Amino acid sequence: MTSPRHLLAALLCLGLIVLAGCSSTGGGRGGGYYKDDGPGSDIPADIEAIPDAVPRIEKHAAANFRPYVVFGKRYVPVSDERPFRQEGTASWYGRKFHGKKTANGETYDMYAMSAAHPTLPIPSYARVTRAGTGKSVIVRINDRGPFHSSRIIDLSYVAAAKLGLIGPGSGQVVVEAITNQDIRNNTVAPPKTMPIPPAAPPPPVQEQPLLIARNGPATPDALDALQHDDGGLSGNEPLPVADGQSPGDPLGQAVATVASGLYLQFGAFSAMHTAQDLAQKLNDQIGTMESRSAQVQAGDKLYRVQIGPYSSRTEAVNAALRIQQQTGLQPVLAQR
Known part of the structure; x- marks a missing residue:
């Protein structure tokens, strides 16, 4: 027969195991999402049925292309008329930012096909392809970020889910801008069918403190x-x-x-x-x-x-x- 003392010890051990598991899921950027962030409570039943963003030419104020500085680093937005291709790590952001204002004043919707990028025009469109699988989505860039040297783009919850990035929290991707000329000519590239070899993960970089x-x-x-x-x-x-x-x-x-x-x-x-x-x-x-x-x-x-x-x-x-x-x-x- 188990004594009350042994039962209490077993419960304490079980509690520590549960806490350890929680602290490794979503508590940091190593294997999850932003701290205190995560999936929402009203996740759509069929995420795969949510269509990609439909590229269209959108007007930009001249100020959208003005260089800016965040945490001591200078960023120079790129033109929406020039090709742009980038390989690196994608992450995602969810309920913590759902309903908040984006960098261009719109409202962030974690269930829309959108993303944040440091230099692509806002708003504009990009194809994001996951390395190793060739799975591809089209997102609308309507926010700035992530301002971390180890990541190149922050996807909405739905965009990340369609690429299979919700569980790991991040993954290697290829980001390709959809230019205004692509839209005019109706030559938006179709999804790639051949897997892209995964890139080697970047070395850990110590992030600068907040000013x-x-x-x-x-x-x-x-x-x-x-x-x-x-x-x-x-x-x-x-x-x-x-x-x-x-x-x-x-x-x-x-x-x-x-x-x-x-x-x-x-x-x-x-x-x-x-x-x-x-x-x-x-x-x-x-x-x-x-x-x-x-x-x-x-x-x-x-x-x-x-x-x-x-x-x-x-x-x-x-x-x-x-x-x-x-x-x-x-x-x-x-x-x-």
């Missing part, structure tokens, strides 16, 4: 740098320096934390009227495309121009990209 602005000495007033002949905000300005960070140290020994209360910071000034002028200029330009407005936050004898709060780093980055495309100004992330 978090911290309180400290006042940064130089940057309002003059925002005045240009076109009356707008230039897209050629370098990434602003966060409070307490020297230009020689682009990461500023930043702390890699993701917490609630993230803000986009556009400057820190010693004069209140300077901060108010910048906030007003921002609000005049983003009022029709951004739900949050620029505010002046006073503290430590500084007046900081910030927009927020955002609930996650991804939400803040997407907002920063939308605002940059509209104004040309590159903010830093600040945490209150």
